[in-house]
Amino acid sequence: DAGITQSPRHKVTETGTPVTLRCHQTENHRYMYWYRQDPGHGLRLIHYSYGVKDTDKGEVSDGYSVSRSKTEDFLLTLESATSSQTSVYFCAILRTSGGATDTQYFGPGTRLTVL
Amino acid sequence: SQQGEEDPQALSIQEGENATMNCSYKTSINNLQWYRQNSGRGLVHLILIRSNEREKHSGRLRVTLDTSKKSSSLLITASRAADTASYFCATDAGTGFQKLVFGTGTRLLVSP
Numbered sequence: 551d552a553g554i555t556q557s558p559r560h561k562v563t564e565t566g567t568p569v570t571l572r573c574h575q576t577e578n579h580r581y582m583y584w585y586r587q588d589p590g591h592g593l594r595l596i597h598y599s600y601g602v603k604d605t606d607k608g609e610v611s612d613g614y615s616v617s618r619s620k621t622e623d624f625l626l627t628l629e630s631a632t633s634s635q636t637s638v639y640f641c642a643i644l645r646t647s648g649g650a651t652d653t654q655y656f657g658p659g660t661r662l663t664v665l
Numbered sequence: 666s667q668q669g670e671e672d673p674q675a676l677s678i679q680e681g682e683n684a685t686m687n688c689s690y691k692t693s694i695n696n697l698q699w700y701r702q703n704s705g706r707g708l709v710h711l712i713l714i715r716s717n718e719r720e721k722h723s724g725r726l727r728v729t730l731d732t733s734k735k736s737s738s739l740l741i742t743a744s745r746a747a748d749t750a751s752y753f754c755a756t757d758a759g760t761g762f763q764k765l766v767f768g769t770g771t772r773l774l775v776s777p
Contacts (some may be wrong), residue, residue, distance in 0.1 A: 581762060592753060592767040593708070600762050608764065640707060644763055651715065652763050653698065654755075656707040 553577045554657035556641050562663045569628040571660050573641030575621075581644035582624040583654065584608075584616060586637040593640065599624055631664045638662070671754060671771040679776055684741040686771040688754030689734075695759040697730055697737050702751045702770070711739075711752075744775045 553576035563569050573582060581600055585593040585608075595608030597616040605616050613635060617625045628635055641657040672687045688697070696715045700708040714721045714730045714737065721728045727740040741748055751772050755765040 583764075585767075590769060592769045593755075593765075594767070595764055598762055598764060606762070609766075651696070651713055653710050653713060654763065654765060655710060656700075658707045 554641060554643055554655065556639075556657040556660050558660060559658065560661045562665065563631050564665050565632055566630050569631050569662065569664075571626045571639055571641075571662070573624040573626070573657060575624075575643050577643070577645075578621055579643040579645065580621070581646075582618065583642040583644070584614075584624065584626045585640045585642065586610065586635075587640060587659075588637050596626065596639075628662075631662075633664050636662060636664045671752070671768045673771060674769070675772045675774070677774045677776065678744055680744060680746055682744055682775075684744050684748070684773055684775070686739045686752050686773070688737045688739070688768055690737075690754070690756045690766075690768075691735065692756075692758050694732070695757045697728075698755045698757075698765070699726075699728060699737075699739050700753045700755060700767075702753065704750070708753065741773075744773075746775050746777050749773060749775045 555574045557572045583598045584596040587593045594610045596614050599605045599618045615627045639660045642654040646652045670689050698713045699711045702708045712723045712728050714728050725742045730737045751770045753767050753770045755767045757763050
């Protein structure tokens with residue numbers, strides 16, 4: 551358990567509405583990540599953060615934005631949700647131990663359905 | 666695009682048998698990691714092997730890495746019903762910030 555919580559855990563919304571998912575960590579880790587998981591695709595990186603106000607795009611960032619105003623919170627926003635964004639979203643933190651053995655730990659996930 | 670591809674996509678065995686899953690990847694890596702995901706849950710880190718290592722053990726898990734073939738295998742010995750889960754490999758291609766690229770996973774079913 552890496553002290554990661556995600557909220558909400560489940561959400562159903564309609565196409566065109568904005569949605570914000572929250573990832574909260576209690577261990578003061580610098581690096582945080584958002585992934586989505588879809589059948590047949592495994593996990594794909596959406597955005598990541600390497601510090602407060604420092605974020606960058608991942609593999610599938612179109613349609614998503616993020617913000618990190620505090621170390622402990624990393625927010626993922628869908629400005630105008632589409633059905634293709636129906637997915638399970640996972641947040642992760644990086645526990646650093648000196649480079650090549652740094653390891654990501656994952657939150658419990660948020661299941662988002664866009665109707 | 667996916668960096669890793671697991672093989673097989675699904676595996677069904679009896680308790681006590683060994684389970685072997687394979688992962689192939691495309692680019693040079695710093696390390697390769699294996700994760701387990703129980704149905705409806707988050708991912709749990711199992712083991713990390715660095716690019717200069719060839720084999721690593723952790724309890725009933727044995728991971729091998731062949732960088733010349735860009736492949737890795739995960740062996741679970743003496744499987745238990747509780748090992749039923751999906752298993753994913755993930756690679757860190759050294760592009761910075763440890764951005765992992767995941768494979769599509771192997772679904773393992775261990776029957777009592």
